[in-house]
Amino acid sequence: MEVSKESRQHIEQLAEEALTQLGSIAAAAKSKLHDGRALGSDVMASINTMTSGATVQRLDQINQANRDSYAVLEREPAIARVVVADEEGEERTYYICRTTPITGFSNLASYRAPVGRLASLSVGAEFTLPNGDIVEVLERAQLRPSALANGWDSRNTVVEAKHFGPLTIESLRALLTEVVGEEVTEDLLGQLLAEETVKANIIDGVRRSVITKMGLRDQPVLDQYQDEIFRLPLDKRLLILGPPGTGKTTTLIRRLGQKLDTAFLEEGEQRLVEMVATAQGTVHANSWLMFTPTELLKQYLKEAFAREDVPASDQRIKTWQDYRRELARNAFGVLRTASGGGTFVLKDSLPSLSAGALDRPIQWFDDFNTWQRNAYVQELHEAANMLREAKVPEVQSLGERLHNILTQAGDGALASTFGSLAAELPKVQALVAGLKEASDGKIKAALNLQLNRNRAFLDELARFIDGLQQAQTTDADEQDELDADEEEDTTAPRTGRAAALNAYMQAVRAQARSAASKRAVSKSSRNGKIIEWLAERGLTETDRVEVGASLLVQTNARRFVNPVKRYLDGIPKRYRAFRRERQQAENWYHNEGFEARDIHPLELDIVLLSILRAAGDLISRPNIQRDIDSSAWSALQPFLGHYRNQVLVDEATDFSPIQLACMAALAHPRLRSFFACGDFNQRLTTWGARSADEMKWVFADFDIKEITVSYRQSKQLNDLARAMIRAVGGSEQNVSLPAHVDSGGVAPALLEHATDTAIVVSWLADRIREIERFVGQLPSTAIFVNAEDDVAPVAEALNEALSEDNNQVIACREGQAVGQESNVRVFDIQHIKGLEFEAVFFVGIDQLAAKHPALFDKYLYVGTTRAATYLGVTCEGALPPAIESLRAHFGQDWQAPASQQAGTEQ
Numbered sequence: 001m002e003v004s005k006e007s008r009q010h011i012e013q014l015a016e017e018a019l020t021q022l023g024s025i026a027a028a029a030k031s032k033l034h035d036g037r038a039l040g041s042d043v044m045a046s047i048n049t050m051t052s053g054a055t056v057q058r059l060d061q062i063n064q065a066n067r068d069s070y071a072v073l074e075r076e077p078a079i080a081r082v083v084v085a086d087e088e089g090e091e092r093t094y095y096i097c098r099t100t101p102i103t104g105f106s107n108l109a110s111y112r113a114p115v116g117r118l119a120s121l122s123v124g125a126e127f128t129l130p131n132g133d134i135v136e137v138l139e140r141a142q143l144r145p146s147a148l149a150n151g152w153d154s155r156n157t158v159v160e161a162k163h164f165g166p167l168t169i170e171s172l173r174a175l176l177t178e179v180v181g182e183e184v185t186e187d188l189l190g191q192l193l194a195e196e197t198v199k200a201n202i203i204d205g206v207r208r209s210v211i212t213k214m215g216l217r218d219q220p221v222l223d224q225y226q227d228e229i230f231r232l233p234l235d236k237r238l239l240i241l242g243p244p245g246t247g248k249t250t251t252l253i254r255r256l257g258q259k260l261d262t263a264f265l266e267e268g269e270q271r272l273v274e275m276v277a278t279a280q281g282t283v284h285a286n287s288w289l290m291f292t293p294t295e296l297l298k299q300y301l302k303e304a305f306a307r308e309d310v311p312a313s314d315q316r317i318k319t320w321q322d323y324r325r326e327l328a329r330n331a332f333g334v335l336r337t338a339s340g341g342g343t344f345v346l347k348d349s350l351p352s353l354s355a356g357a358l359d360r361p362i363q364w365f366d367d368f369n370t371w372q373r374n375a376y377v378q379e380l381h382e383a384a385n386m387l388r389e390a391k392v393p394e395v396q397s398l399g400e401r402l403h404n405i406l407t408q409a410g411d412g413a414l415a416s417t418f419g420s421l422a423a424e425l426p427k428v429q430a431l432v433a434g435l436k437e438a439s440d441g442k443i444k445a446a447l448n449l450q451l452n453r454n455r456a457f458l459d460e461l462a463r464f465i466d467g468l469q470q471a472q473t474t475d476a477d478e479q480d481e482l483d484a485d486e487e488e489d490t491t492a493p494r495t496g497r498a499a500a501l502n503a504y505m506q507a508v509r510a511q512a513r514s515a516a517s518k519r520a521v522s523k524s525s526r527n528g529k530i531i532e533w534l535a536e537r538g539l540t541e542t543d544r545v546e547v548g549a550s551l552l553v554q555t556n557a558r559r560f561v562n563p564v565k566r567y568l569d570g571i572p573k574r575y576r577a578f579r580r581e582r583q584q585a586e587n588w589y590h591n592e593g594f595e596a597r598d599i600h601p602l603e604l605d606i607v608l609l610s611i612l613r614a615a616g617d618l619i620s621r622p623n624i625q626r627d628i629d630s631s632a633w634s635a636l637q638p639f640l641g642h643y644r645n646q647v648l649v650d651e652a653t654d655f656s657p658i659q660l661a662c663m664a665a666l667a668h669p670r671l672r673s674f675f676a677c678g679d680f681n682q683r684l685t686t687w688g689a690r691s692a693d694e695m696k697w698v699f700a701d702f703d704i705k706e707i708t709v710s711y712r713q714s715k716q717l718n719d720l721a722r723a724m725i726r727a728v729g730g731s732e733q734n735v736s737l738p739a740h741v742d743s744g745g746v747a748p749a750l751l752e753h754a755t756d757t758a759i760v761v762s763w764l765a766d767r768i769r770e771i772e773r774f775v776g777q778l779p780s781t782a783i784f785v786n787a788e789d790d791v792a793p794v795a796e797a798l799n800e801a802l803s804e805d806n807n808q809v810i811a812c813r814e815g816q817a818v819g820q821e822s823n824v825r826v827f828d829i830q831h832i833k834g835l836e837f838e839a840v841f842f843v844g845i846d847q848l849a850a851k852h853p854a855l856f857d858k859y860l861y862v863g864t865t866r867a868a869t870y871l872g873v874t875c876e877g878a879l880p881p882a883i884e885s886l887r888a889h890f891g892q893d894w895q896a897p898a899s900q901q902a903g904t905e906q
């Protein structure tokens with residue numbers, strides 16, 4: 001385009017200055033990087049004796065961080081140039097870089113620093129500098145530095161000033177060479193040609209760039225709304241909502257990058273982070289966890305994390321499915337393991353849940369959680385009462401005191417009950433230890449008697465136990481199991497004499513308890529079998545009653561030895577009891593059709609949340625935190641290891657409120673840093689969160705922010721997406737296209753009545769060729785099919801059809817993306833959440849309704865909004881009735897003139 005002479009001169013000066021600056025920064029970074037001198041041993045030589053290992057380690061970290069940022073600056077010296085004026089009219093130019101700036105450039109600032117926000121503000125905006133000065137943005141250029149053999153250039157620089165722009169300058173360097181060229185060119189032809197290149201180099205507005213590979217695009221500078229969210233303090237519960245392509249994930253990753261860099265945390269935050277680090281021995285940079293709905297999204301984001309200098313290992317980015325299992329199996333003992341322990345077996349399609357549980361998960365959870373707490377408190381009350389009724393006065397008075405503590409505490413005030421019980425702990429412990437010693441003595445005396453009569457007694461018992469059926473050894477009577485739990489040594493030997501001794505003690509105890517409580521031991525249980533085998537070789541009848549009474553006191557007193565642990569560890573078993581009770585009323589659960597030991601994943605969420613919240617409620621109290629090492633609270637310690645300084649969730653609406661609350665409960669209680677993003681219209685699970693109210697249940701102070709500028713899609717595809725929401729009755733959202741961006745594209749293409757795969761494939765191949773012709777290269781392209789089984793056949797057939805053009809099609813089985821090279825990929829629709837492609841083909845959308853009746857509209861919406869510019873849709877029959885009204889949006893192909901294509905010059 002033509003620009004005024006004045007503007008032109010201005011841009012040329014800008015280009016000259018910017019390129020010089022890029023060169024100097026890069027050179028400085030390079031020399032720092034290669035001069036090898038680092039902060040460290042030499043600096044500290046004089047104070048050598050006082051240098052602690054920690055200090056050296058700290059310096060090593062700083063050195064590494066410095067080297068990393070020099071390396072970034074050498075490649076990319078700056079990402080923006082901003083000119084501001086203060087209130088006196090004094091102008092100042094800032095260069096903004098992605099990383100930590102290098103010394104010696106006073107006007108170079110990190111985007112992560114508060115001043116970095118200047119890069120996101122539009123011209124005319126006011127900004128208060130950290131020193132309190134108020135400045136106005138006069139001019140802004142977004143740079144994309146590129147090192148050439150003969151110096152620096154910046155490609156597609158977007159420049160905006162008060163009196164012109166925004167303009168896109170294809171090459172700043174060309175701008176300068178042209179200046180020279182004009183002076184020296186004498187011939188007219190040369191001049192004419194030069195004029196034309198000048199015009200072509202400057203473009204009005206901002207161009208959309210073509211997505212050329214699979215992976216989240218780099219967006220070094222956010223827009224001002226995204227930027228504001230990205231900078232919000234660490235200690236926040238934030239949820240970004242926004243339609244597809246508004247940059248929610250982009251903002252999330254940028255924010256994580258910034259918040260992991262302690263240099264850019266606020267002072268108070270730095271102190272907190274340091275405190276948590278010393279208390280727990282964690283490193284802030286590693287203390288984060290992000291949840292994504294699919295493995296594929298995780299892979300898709302890997303490079304974006306790398307750009308933020310965040311090593312995104314598999315330990316940090318998880319699907320809930322994997323993490324849930326890990327927590328439930330390895331951390332909290334909810335799921336059974338081969339080595340014993342654990343209550344349940346996880347079954348993905350267990351038919352346990354009724355519609356009520358699926359529709360009202362929050363009420364379901366509340367019902368269980370209240371029930372289990374009451375059950376626990378009830379258990380304590382009963383135990384205290386039993387002690388009050390004991391014969392021994394010492395026990396009675398203890399029972400009395402415990403009873404008073406329990407009655408004084410109001411309902412729901414478990415923390416204070418635990419606090420008061422803590423004071424009684426030593427007495428309870430002493431009592432239990434004394435009683436146990438006496439009762440064990442009695443039992444061992446009886447055993448010795450047997451051994452004196454028959455030295456092989458234990459070996460015979462061991463053989464008998466080995467012969468017992470596995471089922472009998474695991475499916476013990478539930479009451480036995482509960483009582484035995486506390487006596488059994490967790491490292492109990494499993495074989496040989498030691499195991500036999502253990503079994504003997506357990507069986508004899510069970511028998512004694514049964515004598516005292518007049519409750520029979522189940523004959524089919526393991527203990528029952530052993531008792532039968534022992535016959536008269538246990539305790540005498542009188543001893544049984546006496547030992548039994550002592551054991552009952554012990555059992556009841558033990559409830560108060562480590563009440564916190566008992567409370568937390570008992571949750572899975574309480575869940576089983578709760579489920580059994582509710583099953584009878586057909587409340588939340590089906591009455592039958594599944595085993596008591598099996599559990600559905602959504603049920604497991606309920607159990608986990610109950611555990612995590614119970615522990616979290618206690619740990620978040622300052623007095624408990626202070627005393628966490630004392631025996632009263634030590635059961636909470638393992639939970640500390642699961643806390644993370646930051647918890648993030650992408651595509652939050654795919655997770656149920658219960659799952660989100662579990663993730664929220666993993667955020668360290670001192671920092672409470674939680675960041676999620678999502679879009680209710682894109683919910684691809686039947687259990688996913690449906691409303692802001694459900695989100696507010698997760699955190700009452702959840703700060704919900706909306707972003708509305710849709711960057712991904714062309715105008716045509718945006719219009720289609722909005723019409724689709726209207727057609728399928730989704731919740732309408734504010735959405736706008738970015739200003740000054742040429743968002744014009746092409747209409748989506750539709751093929752109906754394509755009954756034969758061959759027809760579909762040849763249509764796809766034609767469209768793909770059209771795209772390649774328009775764009776000049778084949779951009780990132782995806783084909784979505786309805787089922788895993790269709791992935792390979794479609795990929796193969798299309799490969800064949802495209803082989804002439806040497807384009808390779810890759811089948812991404814089970815949502816695995818392989819390699820970066822190929823540009824056409826075939827996916828099963830269920831894996832495509834959160835991704836973006838320049839071109840998307842959606843095969844057989846009319847069949848989708850049959851496959852996913854409950855989520856048909858959501859899949860359609862998420863699928864079609866993955867496309868930036870080209871969207872092709874095929875139907876075996878006709879467009880499904882729900883979106884029939886959208887037919888007018890579609891064309892048949894893209895044989896339109898190239899000038900209409902996005903990304904090409906106007």
Ligand SMILES: Nc1ncnc2c1ncn2[C@@H]1O[C@H](COP(=O)(O)OP(=O)(O)OP(=O)(O)O)[C@@H](O)[C@H]1O
Nearest residue numbers: 217219222223244245246247248249250711712834
């Ligand atoms: N400020 C911005 N300026 C220009 N492009 C942007 C900006 N923010 C994001 N984008 C681009 O918009 C596209 C979509 O971004 P992103 O995937 O983060 O959106 P999203 O809201 O998470 O989408 P979805 O809801 O579909 O998951 C990306 O190509 C990204 O680079």
